Amino acid sequence: MPLPEAGRLVDTPAAPQEAALPVPKLGVGLGYQAQLRPFLEKHGDEFDFLEVVPEVVWNDLGPGRRTRYVPDPEATSFLEQQSRVRTVIPHSIGLSIGSAHRFDREHVAQMALWHDWLRFPWHSDHLAFHLAEHQDEDEGEINVNLTLPLPLDQETLELVAARVAEVRRAVPAPFLLENNVSYFRLADEEYDEARFLNALHRDSGCGLLLDLHNVYVNERNLGIDGGAFIDRLDLEAVVELHVAGGMEMDGFYLDAHSGPVLEPVWRMLADVLPRCPNLGGVVFELFGSWYEPMGEDALRRQLDRMKELWARHQPPPVRRRA
Amino acid sequence: MSLAAFQSGLARLVTDPCWREEVRTTGPTAAGDGLTDRERRRLHQAAGDPGLAVTATLVRSFRLGKILTLLPLTRRLLGDTILAREVRRFWSEEPPRSFYALDEAQAFAADLLRRRLRNPFVDEVVAFERAMLELRRARPGNRLPPPQTIRFRHDPRIVLGMLSEGRSLPRRLRERPCVLQAVLTPDGTVDWSPAAPEAAA
Numbered sequence A: 001m002p003l004p005e006a007g008r009l010v011d012t013p014a015a016p017q018e019a020a021l022p023v024p025k026l027g028v029g030l031g032y033q034a035q036l037r038p039f040l041e042k043h044g045d046e047f048d049f050l051e052v053v054p055e056v057v058w059n060d061l062g063p064g065r066r067t068r069y070v071p072d073p074e075a076t077s078f079l080e081q082q083s084r085v086r087t088v089i090p091h092s093i094g095l096s097i098g099s100a101h102r103f104d105r106e107h108v109a110q111m112a113l114w115h116d117w118l119r120f121p122w123h124s125d126h127l128a129f130h131l132a133e134h135q136d137e138d139e140g141e142i143n144v145n146l147t148l149p150l151p152l153d154q155e156t157l158e159l160v161a162a163r164v165a166e167v168r169r170a171v172p173a174p175f176l177l178e179n180n181v182s183y184f185r186l187a188d189e190e191y192d193e194a195r196f197l198n199a200l201h202r203d204s205g206c207g208l209l210l211d212l213h214n215v216y217v218n219e220r221n222l223g224i225d226g227g228a229f230i231d232r233l234d235l236e237a238v239v240e241l242h243v244a245g246g247m248e249m250d251g252f253y254l255d256a257h258s259g260p261v262l263e264p265v266w267r268m269l270a271d272v273l274p275r276c277p278n279l280g281g282v283v284f285e286l287f288g289s290w291y292e293p294m295g296e297d298a299l300r301r302q303l304d305r306m307k308e309l310w311a312r313h314q315p316p317p318v319r320r321r322a
Numbered sequence B: 001m002s003l004a005a006f007q008s009g010l011a012r013l014v015t016d017p018c019w020r021e022e023v024r025t026t027g028p029t030a031a032g033d034g035l036t037d038r039e040r041r042r043l044h045q046a047a048g049d050p051g052l053a054v055t056a057t058l059v060r061s062f063r064l065g066k067i068l069t070l071l072p073l074t075r076r077l078l079g080d081t082i083l084a085r086e087v088r089r090f091w092s093e094e095p096p097r098s099f100y101a102l103d104e105a106q107a108f109a110a111d112l113l114r115r116r117l118r119n120p121f122v123d124e125v126v127a128f129e130r131a132m133l134e135l136r137r138a139r140p141g142n143r144l145p146p147p148q149t150i151r152f153r154h155d156p157r158i159v160l161g162m163l164s165e166g167r168s169l170p171r172r173l174r175e176r177p178c179v180l181q182a183v184l185t186p187d188g189t190v191d192w193s194p195a196a197p198e199a200a201a
Helices: A034-042 A073-085 A105-118 A154-170 A193-204 A212-222 A226-232 A263-275 A288-294 A296-313 B002-015 B017-026 B037-047 B050-070 B072-093 B101-115 B122-136 B156-164
Strands: A027-031 A049-052 A058-060 A069-071 A088-090 A123-126 A129-133 A141-148 A175-178 A207-211 A238-244 A247-249 A252-254 A281-285 B148-152 B178-184 B190-194
Touching: A027 A034, A027 A296, A034 A073, A034 A288, A049 A073, A069 A073, A073 A088, A088 A105, A088 A123, A105 A123, A105 A154, A129 B002, A141 B002, A141 B050, A154 A175, A154 A193, A154 B002, A175 A238, A193 A207, A193 A226, A207 A212, A212 A226, A212 A238, A212 A252, A212 A263, A226 A263, A238 A263, A252 B050, A263 A296, A281 A296, A288 A296, B002 B017, B002 B037, B002 B050, B017 B037, B017 B050, B050 B072, B050 B101, B072 B101, B072 B122, B072 B156, B101 B122, B122 B148, B122 B156, B122 B178, B148 B156
Parallel strands: A027 A049, A027 A281, A049 A088, A123 A175, A175 A207, A207 A238, A238 A281
Antiparallel strands: A058 A069, A129 A141, A247 A252, B148 B178, B178 B190
């Protein structure tokens, strides 16, 4: 089915309050980047599914436009081909689900169109915000282009839970939110991160995308105890895991997706994999510009190691029929 | 809504270094109106957090990358010092608005064209790169973009050719005004042709 271009409102039955788990066991995934296309075409046997950030496949002309989302024809065609042989999972960065000043229902409707197109078994976004009002009302909106932390308070929980419910009504697939990475903390929060994520899962039915590199980054920069965080988390809610590599800058360790997974993150993965009964997949994230410095062989080694761990701790991946 | 005001403040801390310094040095009261005391304290604490400065650096790097990638001839023409000065000035007035590189580069190019810098080549080089970006802008239904008209004061083959080869332009070049029109063809190539001078008005 070709990707529809124009946005439309979706009228679907209300989703049940409980999370729609379990999902299929897809296995090991790789994040799509245009620079990775040669690898994706040459080494299709190295990964089981493809994850894609929709915002790099379409151009968003802005809220309220009659045709807001204009697909990139090349990337769309590539995904179309990929979707015939493997599952393609959207991992969005554009919803800004925690933005208090507005909720982007056009984005939600667009994800519903993507579901019509790709029939993905789940989709995800980030527990964060990047859109905010400009301090001068008539100056419109700021797009920080980076996920900023939400205050982990009851007010935020209620705001996000209500929006998750809307997403779940509009898009007939489980919706996951990813634990955020941040380089600073907000004072006097009512919840710790694990309790907040558990409550959000309980109240909204969203699944969790547990980004282990984010946990490691927060451990390095904020001094959190990553192991204790994971131990407190309801791992039955975890549907997807992310791993990645990073880099140092100004005394901070960055979630740069700039190379191989570090050993502490591999250890986290080995620890968590057998403890997530509803896990659908684990994805390696690499920014396209780092593919060349990293190299084809190193990327294959990451995926091989992920597959070894998956095979040890999870059932064999289901295959999509071509 | 107080949470919206808080998020507006946090976004401003990340994108506006002067305001960040003001909040850091003045205290929670500088964080603005419409906030709870806790939100003011949070903003004040964040303003002094080195992690917020790192966040701001990441945002600036991402923004700058868009400009450097999409306006390479403008960068070559102005040099990094002047470009950095112009970018800082532009950003002091214009926070990030879009995820997309083309939007950021277009907005900066438009700003440069309004600036009337003393460099004798800047208008034509920036106008050229801006026009090329406009031709690449995504359009619903794959509609072709409107033709772009650029007024050159100097021979574009020399000006654009030297910059494309990574060479600096001489201080002066004999003026050879012309007006060209660029059209994107259905096969994705750009066709150039002379245009009437009034077309560039």
